[in-house]
């Protein structure tokens with residue numbers, strides 16, 4: 001994967017003390033490389049805006065309360081990967097939080113495709129949000145009469161290519177994945193503070209990702225990725241009931257494994273299982289499929305990305321380039 005000209009989300013931040021003295025309007029102080037697209041066009045409620053003019057109200061409950069939902073979607077080689085699955089999951093999230101998406105799924109499909117066209121991209125990432133909309137300062141969503149739809153197209157590489165070759169290190173974090181009775185992780189909501197706190201722990205520990213456990217102490221997922229391990233030629237991943245998102249990349253791995261004749265079992269996984277696994281990898285739309293070589297200081301397998309992971313990554317790269325909803329009208 002080419003990482004020049006793209007937004008690398010995990011780039012180290014360069015500390016610039018001179019920047020601290022300057023107080024500028026929020027819009028002006030945004031990082032320059034936000035979408036990575038020159039003259040980006042951002043969709044908000046049926047219209048396209050430049051990055052500088054793409055604004056929503058400070059009274060939107062998406063901002064005030066994290067009240068809204070989102071999807072992260074990739075497109076490769078002129079096709080949107082698993083668009084239908086992403087939209088179905090978006091609609092499920094909406095139904096779960098009693099949010100009415102103000103358009104049909106067919107119109108949403110067209111809006112996503114048109115946003116990519118407007119930004120003249122063939123490969124990249126879409127962030128699609130539906131916010132509860134403008135209300136007052138009370139949290140009652142009945143105040144919000146019109147949900148907003150925002151679609152941002154970006155170039156993206158979550159990790160440098162080196163990570164795919166050498167693998168990531170992960171640490172178990174103390175922050176538990178939200179209990180489904182409090183906020184079900186199956187809802188891809190704008191409230192990601194649980195995951196952000198886990199990510200802060202990984203950063204503080206100098207690791208690349210955080211392994212999140214559920215209330216029972218079993219592995220749920222990482223901060224924005226599903227977790228898989230390989231042991232004795234079989235693949236294991238936690239069930240959705242453990243607090244894992246029903247990841248779309250996860251389901252692609254199930255399909256690829258079936259093609260390759262490798263058995264996948266959805267079962268509870270403990271930290272011990274991760275430590276003694278032959279291989280471990282993470283899956284997510286942004287991260288794609290990335291090997292893990294160290295967990296809590298223990299080398300996984302021989303400390304290098306394993307052969308099953310490599311075969312799955314190779315096939316995944318083929319599938320993503322060859323299938324999907326065509327972008328061109």
Ligand SMILES: Cc1ncc(COP(=O)(O)O)c(C=O)c1O
Pocket residue numbers: 072195221222223224225226244245246247248249250283284285286
């Ligand atoms: C918490 C969480 N888990 C897992 C995933 C991976 O899901 P997907 O493969 O659908 O991107 C994501 C990303 O969407 C996520 O936010």
